[in-house]
Amino acid sequence: xxxxxxxxxxxDSIETPGGSVEKALGGSAVYASIAASYRTPVRMVGIVGxxxxxxxxxxxxxxxxxxxxxxxxxxxxxxxxxxxxxVDPNQRETLATxxxxxxxFRPALPEGWEDTRWLFLGNIDPELQLDLxxxxxxxxxxxxxxxxxxxxxxxxxxxxxxxxxNLLFVNDSEARQLSGESNLYLAAREIMSxxxxxxVIKKGEHGAFLMTRDLLHIAPAFPLExxxxxxxxxxxxxxxxxxxxxxxxxxxxxxxxxALVYGTILASFTCEKLSVDGISAREVNEIGERIDRFLEIMxxxxx
Amino acid sequence: xxxxxxxxxxxDSIETPGGSVEKALGGSAVYASIAASYRTPVRMVGIVGxxxxxxxxxxxxxxxxxxxxxxxxxxxxxxxxxxxxxVDPNQRETLATxxxxxxxFRPALPEGWEDTRWLFLGNIDPELQLDLxxxxxxxxxxxxxxxxxxxxxxxxxxxxxxxxxNLLFVNDSEARQLSGESNLYLAAREIMSxxxxxxVIKKGEHGAFLMTRDLLHIAPAFPLExxxxxxxxxxxxxxxxxxxxxxxxxxxxxxxxxALVYGTILASFTCEKLSVDGISAREVNEIGERIDRFLEIMxxxxx
Numbered sequence: 001x002x003x004x005x006x007x008x009x010x011x012d013s014i015e016t017p018g019g020s021v022e023k024a025l026g027g028s029a030v031y032a033s034i035a036a037s038y039r040t041p042v043r044m045v046g047i048v049g050x051x052x053x054x055x056x057x058x059x060x061x062x063x064x065x066x067x068x069x070x071x072x073x074x075x076x077x078x079x080x081x082x083x084x085x086x087v088d089p090n091q092r093e094t095l096a097t098x099x100x101x102x103x104x105f106r107p108a109l110p111e112g113w114e115d116t117r118w119l120f121l122g123n124i125d126p127e128l129q130l131d132l133x134x135x136x137x138x139x140x141x142x143x144x145x146x147x148x149x150x151x152x153x154x155x156x157x158x159x160x161x162x163x164x165x166n167l168l169f170v171n172d173s174e175a176r177q178l179s180g181e182s183n184l185y186l187a188a189r190e191i192m193s194x195x196x197x198x199x200v201i202k203k204g205e206h207g208a209f210l211m212t213r214d215l216l217h218i219a220p221a222f223p224l225e226x227x228x229x230x231x232x233x234x235x236x237x238x239x240x241x242x243x244x245x246x247x248x249x250x251x252x253x254x255x256x257x258x259a260l261v262y263g264t265i266l267a268s269f270t271c272e273k274l275s276v277d278g279i280s281a282r283e284v285n286e287i288g289e290r291i292d293r294f295l296e297i298m299x300x301x302x303x
Numbered sequence: 304x305x306x307x308x309x310x311x312x313x314x315d316s317i318e319t320p321g322g323s324v325e326k327a328l329g330g331s332a333v334y335a336s337i338a339a340s341y342r343t344p345v346r347m348v349g350i351v352g353x354x355x356x357x358x359x360x361x362x363x364x365x366x367x368x369x370x371x372x373x374x375x376x377x378x379x380x381x382x383x384x385x386x387x388x389x390v391d392p393n394q395r396e397t398l399a400t401x402x403x404x405x406x407x408f409r410p411a412l413p414e415g416w417e418d419t420r421w422l423f424l425g426n427i428d429p430e431l432q433l434d435l436x437x438x439x440x441x442x443x444x445x446x447x448x449x450x451x452x453x454x455x456x457x458x459x460x461x462x463x464x465x466x467x468x469n470l471l472f473v474n475d476s477e478a479r480q481l482s483g484e485s486n487l488y489l490a491a492r493e494i495m496s497x498x499x500x501x502x503v504i505k506k507g508e509h510g511a512f513l514m515t516r517d518l519l520h521i522a523p524a525f526p527l528e529x530x531x532x533x534x535x536x537x538x539x540x541x542x543x544x545x546x547x548x549x550x551x552x553x554x555x556x557x558x559x560x561x562a563l564v565y566g567t568i569l570a571s572f573t574c575e576k577l578s579v580d581g582i583s584a585r586e587v588n589e590i591g592e593r594i595d596r597f598l599e600i601m602x603x604x605x606x
Contacts, residue, residue: 088485182391185528206509207523218523218600220510225488257603297521298601300560 002041002066003246004140005033005239006107006132007122009046009070011056013082013096014274016089018228024275025056027079028122028145031232034279035266036120036243037063038287043113045069045132047105049076059280068110076101089227089271090204109135116140118246120238121165123147126157133164141251143167143242144196145234151177162195166251169238171202185211198256200241200263202234210260217257222268222294229274233267236279240266265290305344305369306549307443308336308542309410309435310425312349312373314359316385316399317577319392321531327578328359330382331425331448334535337582338569339423339546340366341590346416348372348435350408352379362583371413379404392530392574393507412438419443421549423541424468426450429460436467444554446470446545447499448537454480465498469554472541474505488514501559503544503566505537513563520560525571525597532577536570539582543569568593 007029013022029046036042043066048056052072060067079102082095107128109116115138121129123145133142144165150158151174158178162168168191176182179190188199188211200210205227207220241263248255265287270278310332316325332349339345346369355375363370382405385398410431412419418441424432426448436445447468453461454477461481465471471494479485482493491502491514503513508530510523544566551558568590573581 183528183530185526203509206506209523209526216526216600217602218526219603220512220521220523223488223512223519223521225486227486261603295603297519298603299520300522300564300598300601 001117001246001249002043003036003118003120003242004043004045004069004109004113004116005029005036005120005122006045006129007032007120007124007145007235008079008102009048009052010079010081010102011051012231012275013080014229014231015084016229016274017085017087018226019274021274023051023080025059026081026232026275028124028232028235030060031235031270031276031279032120032122032239032242033060033065034063034276035236035239035263035270036246037065038240038266038282038284039243039247039262040118042066042243043069043116045107045109047071047073047101049073049078049101052078059276063280069108069113073101083231085229089230107132114138118242119143120242121145121161122235122238123150126150126154126161129161130157130164133161141166141245143169143238145169145238146174148174148177159194162191165196167198167200168196169200169202169234169241171204171234175199175201184209185216198251200260202237204230204233208237208260208264210256212256215253215256217260219260219264220298222264222290223297224268224271227271229278230271232276233270236270237263237267261291261294265294304420304549304552305346306339306421306423306545307346307348307372307412307416307419308332308339308423308425309348309432310335310423310427310448310538311382311405312351312355313382313384313405314354315534315578316383317532317534318387319532319577320388320390321529322577324577326354326383328362329384329535329578331427331535331538333363334538334573334579334582335423335425335542335545336363336368337366337579338539338542338566338573339549340368341543341569341585341587342546342550342565343421345369345546346372346419348410348412350374350376350404352376352381352404355381362579366583372411372416376404386534388532392533410435417441421545422446423545424448424464425538425541426453429453429457429464432464433460433467436464444469444548446472446541448472448541449477451477451480462497465494468499470501470503471499472503472505472537472544474507474537478502478504487512488519501554503563505540507533507536511540511563511567513559515559518556518559520563522563522567523601525567525593526600527571527574530574532581533574535579536573539573540566540570564594564597568597
């Protein structure tokens with residue numbers, strides 16, 4: 001079943017010790033949509049300016065992402081983020097953030113998308129996330145991302161979103177900030193009490209875990225000997241996760257475990273190249289081979 | 304087959320937000336020996352003073368640990384460590400370190416132990432580790448632990464040890480310090496080039512991985528909702544790991560994977576109580592149940 005993805009569409013300028021790009025395709029909706037597109041049809045909602053060129057659209061088209069929901073603002077400029085990574089890829093410095101057309105983004109579901117059954121709300125203002133949830137008539141399974149900025153600055157609005165969504169993706173520090181618990185398993189439990197029946201906590205190079213009332217599943221990250229550009233890895237993880245669930249068409253224990261693996265594997269690909277290059281043109285068998293390798297690495301025979 | 308364990312025997316005074324103990328049983332040899340004893344007979348080499356009391360010996364006797372190699376110095380005092388943990392159990396402050404009899408420790412294998420096939424060199428001066436290795440006539444499979452203090456202060460001696468041992472246990476920061484590589488997989492590879500054919504990197508709450516020329520195996524930590532006292536967890540991990548290998552009697556892929564799980568599970572127990580209380584009196588079925596739970600948490604069906 002198709003997944004609707006809402007979030008930022010950006011042109012990213014990224015500096016790393018191993019290479020740089022200027023105004024390359026980026027943004028939470030873009031990373032998540034590309035990742036999800038390997039498992040399920042994707043419909044994207046976002047906003048761009050006139051500087052969003054054919055070469056950028058071509059990447060999305062190649063992944064058969066339906067961009068009917070992407071508004072182009074005449075005379076406007078696309079959201080631009082500029083950042084720099086250190087030798088340690090965990091060290092990231094933001095050099096510039098120009099919201100541009102994204103500042104006035106009011107996401108609207110195109111006609112016919114209101115009854116979507118699967119929804120990913122990328123990391124945007126919780127007021128907009130709430131607005132979009134209210135546009136849905138089909139009681140979708142909704143996964144949501146957020147960040148420290150909203151947890152601190154729009155906590156009340158975020159809490160309203162959490163009451164309505166089924167799944168929250170957060171990283172470890174966001175989970176602690178949101179819950180007030182330093183132990184991540186207690187933090188996940190606390191977040192579940194705020195609404196989402198599924199909480200996925202992302203720990204970057206240390207992997208991720210998902211918790212429901214009945215299930216705890218932990219997966220390490222796929223081992224990488226070199227990380228070039230981790231931009232968007234969290235969005236790719238979430239997109240891969242929800243794309244897998246939407247493809248399975250049903251939320252149950254096996255499908256959740258499978259989704260965690262897909263998210264993990266796709267996130268590993270995106271770290272290996274600049275911008276979306278690590279995930280924009282993968283062959284399905286490459287993904288399958290890495291999943292097999294991942295299972296091999298964690299394999300435990302009967303003890 | 305029996306495992307010879309060499310290391311510190313200590314009386315630890317530990318303060319945590321959840322409780323404190325004064326001069327309780329501790330030390331790398333003690334934690335590792337107790338852990339290993341669940342899988343294999345253990346022979347311990349160490350040194351204590353007259354303040355090492357019957358109640359301390361009783362814990363080791365209950366685990367059937369052979370203490371023939373433990374020297375008691377008349378009129379001497381046992382190594383004493385005093386430390387304090389914060390609400391975040393990763394925050395540890397050392398309040399006092401009194402080497403006492405440990406300062407003059409020259410470990411000697413008792414008669415009949417020289418041909419041991421399995422050896423764990425706990426975190427002590429690499430000169431002493433080397434001395435002990437040279438006392439072994441049976442070409443043992445030797446696992447070794449070390450720390451930042453020796454990596455910095457006795458690097459050359461440590462490198463000589465690494466040439467002779469089969470396995471090195473280090474934590475993530477020690478691996479980076481020893482290898483000069485920030486990526487942990489590259490660090491493990493670099494350390495293998497220094498001698499050990501097996502490198503195990505411990506990442507605390509983030510789990511551990513082992514690398515050989517042919518195998519990479521990653522395991523997350525067992526999920527704990529409360530960590531009371533992580534003292535000795537690394538020693539317990541190493542002891543559990545080598546106890547499992549020695550019990551299997553052979554180093555191969557399956558046995559290494561199994562050893563990593565045993566180390567992981569025993570380390571989780573020790574964090575739950577003060578001093579050695581978390582591991583000193585476990586029932587074998589408790590360990591088995593936690594292993595089953597661990598496998599359940601990581602279970603992935605065919606994708």
